[in-house]
Structure formats: C-alpha cells, structure tokens
Amino acid sequence: MCLFAITSVTGASMSAQAEQVRRGDDGQHQAPNEAPTHRVIGNETVDWSIYNGFRRYHSECHMCHGPDGEGSTFSPSLVGALKTIDYDRFKDVVVHGLQGVSNAQQLVMPPMGQNLNVMCYLDDIYEYLRARSDGVLSRGRPEKHELKPDTAAKSESACFGRK
Numbered sequence: 001m002c003l004f005a006i007t008s009v010t011g012a013s014m015s016a017q018a019e020q021v022r023r024g025d026d027g028q029h030q031a032p033n034e035a036p037t038h039r040v041i042g043n044e045t046v047d048w049s050i051y052n053g054f055r056r057y058h059s060e061c062h063m064c065h066g067p068d069g070e071g072s073t074f075s076p077s078l079v080g081a082l083k084t085i086d087y088d089r090f091k092d093v094v095v096h097g098l099q100g101v102s103n104a105q106q107l108v109m110p111p112m113g114q115n116l117n118v119m120c121y122l123d124d125i126y127e128y129l130r131a132r133s134d135g136v137l138s139r140g141r142p143e144k145h146e147l148k149p150d151t152a153a154k155s156e157s158a159c160f161g162r163k
C-alpha cells in the first residue's frame with residue numbers, strides 16, 4: 001500500500017536539516033497545555049506534521065469536508081469549526097463520530113476511532129487544520145516541507161504495531 005512506500009522514501013532522505021528542528025520526544029510540537037500546535041517555518045516551508053496532516057486529511061476527510069478543510073454541501077468547514085472547538089472536542093468527534101440534524105438534512109460524522117490511518121496521524125491532521133484555521137497556511141498542497149523526522153517515523157511504526 002502506498003503509505004509504506006511514502007514512508008520509506010521520506011525516511012531514507014532524512015538529513016541533518018530535520019535534526020535542527022527542536023521537538024518533543026514524540027515528534028510533535030507540544031504547547032505547554034498539551035494540544036499540538038502548528039509551526040510554519042519561514043513563509044513557505046511547513047513542518048512535517050502539517051505536511052503529513054495535509055496528506056492524511058486529503059485521504060481520509062476531504063471527501064466529506066471538502067478540499068483544504070473548507071467544507072462541502074453536506075459537511076461543515078473544519079477551518080471554521082476549529083475557531084470554536086478545542087483539541088479535546090476535535091478528538092472526541094473524530095473518535096466517536098457525531099450525528100446531528102440540521103434543516104431536515106441528517107448529518108453523520110462516522111466514528112473513526114478504529115481507523116489507524118486516521119488515529120495514527122490525528123495530531124498531524126489537527127495541526128494541519130489548526131494552521132488553516134489560524135490563517136497561516138493557504139489552500140492547496142504546501143510547496144515545501146521539512147523532512148520526516150526520526151521521531152515521527154518511530155511513533156508511526158509503534159502506532160501501526162510495526163517494529
């Protein structure tokens with residue numbers, strides 16, 4: 001599956017550049033009060049989490065929530081939602097799903113807590129959407145991104161139960 005191909009290609013191209021980036025032990029940029037936060041390097045080069053979040057969002061969420069988190073006719077904009085919901089709420093909705101009724105249209109957010117392609121990258125997806133919502137990342141695929149850090153490769157393997 002292409003996930004593994006991507007992983008090994010980027011893993012092999014690790015360089016000292018990634019080492020210069022200061023990170024927490026788990027590879028996430030942790031704010032003091034725990035919710036992962038984005039950090040955009042310079043004007044164009046995004047950190048690995050945001051880039052990975054962009055990819056994961058567009059494979060698992062965009063078919064409903066629209067490209068770039070902007071929403072669709074049947075699912076809310078997540079760029080908008082993150083202006084009001086916090087990280088805990090975000091996580092809760094993704095893990096357990098949500099079923100609301102609005103304007104006679106039934107909306108269903110499926111529970112994704114069993115989907116490793118979502119759960120192993122949930123913080124990255126959040127960071128990506130956070131950056132979009134905060135207005136520091138424009139639409140479309142980020143042009144340049146930081147190389148995949150070792151810590152991210154390790155926590156990914158651990159999450160998927162690989163050695």
Ligand code: HEC
Nearest residue numbers: 060061064074075076081090093098099100107108109118
């Ligand atoms: C099958 C379509 C579908 C998919 C796939 C999907 N969602 Fe949703 N999502 C919805 C719908 C519909 C709602 C609105 C539910 C409601 O209002 O009851 C929603 C609501 C949400 C909310 C709450 C928004 C708010 O305003 O409170 C969050 C957060 C969310 N989704 C995140 C995600 C993420 C992250 C992914 C991918 C990992 C994802 N969703 C994948 C359909 C989907």
